[in-house]
Amino acid sequence: MTSPSDPNKGKAAHPRRFKPPLLSRSVRDGASPMPTSSGSGKTQSESVANHLAGEQEIQELRNQIQELETRLSLLLPEHRGKDPYEVVGKHIKLLNEYNEVKDATQVLFGRLASLEGVTSKTIHERYGIGPED
Numbered sequence: 001m002t003s004p005s006d007p008n009k010g011k012a013a014h015p016r017r018f019k020p021p022l023l024s025r026s027v028r029d030g031a032s033p034m035p036t037s038s039g040s041g042k043t044q045s046e047s048v049a050n051h052l053a054g055e056q057e058i059q060e061l062r063n064q065i066q067e068l069e070t071r072l073s074l075l076l077p078e079h080r081g082k083d084p085y086e087v088v089g090k091h092i093k094l095l096n097e098y099n100e101v102k103d104a105t106q107v108l109f110g111r112l113a114s115l116e117g118v119t120s121k122t123i124h125e126r127y128g129i130g131p132e133d
Contacts, residue, residue, distance in 0.1 A: 079087055109123045124130070
C-alpha cells in the first residue's frame with residue numbers, strides 16, 4: 001500500500017532506460033576509444049591493421065558490385081521486352097544441341113583412338129582440345 005504522502009502515487013512505473021557508458025576524459029578529448037589490447041591479446045596496431053584490411057575488402061566488394069552492374073546494364077537492352085520463358089527455352093535448346101555435338105565428338109575421338117591404338121587423351125591433345133573443352 002502507498003501512503004498519502006507517496007510521491008509516486010498515480011504514476012505508471014517506467015522501465016529503466018539504457019544509459020550509454022560514460023566515455024573517459026581521454027576519449028572526450030579526442031583520443032581513440034579503441035582499447036590498447038583486447039581480451040584476444042591483439043594490440044591496438046593489430047586491431048587497426050584488421051580494420052584497414054576490412055576496409056580494403058569492402059572496397060573490393062564495391063568494385064565487384066560496380067563491375068556486375070555495368071555488365072548487367074549491357075545485357076538488359078539485349079533482353080528487354082522479350083518473354084523470359086522464351087529466352088530460357090532458347091538457351092536450354094542451344095545447350096542440348098551443344099551437349100549432343102560434344103557427345104558425338106567424344107564417341108568419334110574414342111573410335112579414332114581405338115583404331116590408332118592410342119589413348120583418347122592423345123587424340124584430344126592432337127586436336128588441341130583440353131579437359132575443360
